[in-house]
Amino acid sequence: VQFSSGSTSFPKGVPITHENLAANLRMIIRHDYRTVDERVTSWLPLYHDMGLIGGLLTCLAAGNDLLLSQPASFLMDPLGWLELISSERVAGSVIPNFSIDYALKSLKSADADDLKRLDLSSVQGIYLGSEPINIPNVEQFLDILAPCGLRRDVFMPCYGMAETVLIVASVARGQKVSVITAPNGQPAISVGRPLSEFEVRLRAEDGQLCGEGELGEIELRGGSLAPSYFLDDRPLRGDDGFYATGDLGFQKEGELFITGRINDRIKVNGQSFFSGDFEQAVERLGFIRPGRTAVIQSQGRIVVLAEV
Secondary structure (H helix, E strand, C coil): EEEECCCCCCEEECCCCHHHHHHHHHHHHEEEEEECCCCEEEEECCCCHHHHHHHHHHHHHHHCCCECCCHHHHHHHHHHHHHHHHCCCCCCCEEEEEHHHHHHHHHCCCHEEEEEEECCCCCCEEEEECCCHHHHHHHHHHHHHHHHHCCCCEEEEEEEEEHCCCEEEEECCCCCCCCCEEECEEEECCEECCCCCCCEEEEECCCCEEEEECEEEEEECCCCCCCCCCCCCCCCCCCCEEEEEEEEEEEEEEEEEEEEEHHHHHHCCCCEEEHHHHHHCCCCCCCCCCCCCCEEECCCEEEEEECC
């Protein structure tokens, strides 16, 4: 039983069958094009789906060596993660977005000679997901580490959830990541094309299905989607087999773009924005501590909580 994140409600248990787990692992391996001799590193906890399935079980299924460390090792020394990649010639990893923001603080203050010793040319692909992606910080991370051999196409933004075991969509290895303007005028980053086993559609607030480039709730069918929640008789899917994810986004030329969660939506003059849009804007101010901002809408007012 794997629990959902509980970002919009109490966490729900999802029964993970061997069949669905094996199916999602096959999707990841087929999509990744990894070879047996490639080494992978992960510091994510094994009680998290990205760490357990994306980090450990994918390597077991594909036959890769996994260099597994504790989450505290990254939190105490984020540059140590990069040093491990360099010394062990690691080809891949799986990380949440916060690790980019977190590592940037150490990279900005790092000694230039320490960075010169890093050789990140072996890295072929890093899955980046689990939470909204801070686009300017990703660009800054790549800029700082470009002299160390880190390629600009190394990140693979992805989208998934407990209800599907793990992955639903991902940018392919070596593919240029699309960053375009969302319907609300904010920049949005692609999480790639949905894997072929899944059927994806989007539904607008008025209940109508969305067309190209229109904002709506993401609905899924097929693939490794669970039939129900644990000890809950209510069906997870609707009568037509689709599961309403609670995530909002849009599609452009077959690629999926995630803009936020339904409960994180903030309406301004009829336009949909999201907490993350405001939080990332506020955190660009020099006196705000990164990751220490929360934005909500209450009685028509936008309330910003920040640690200086």
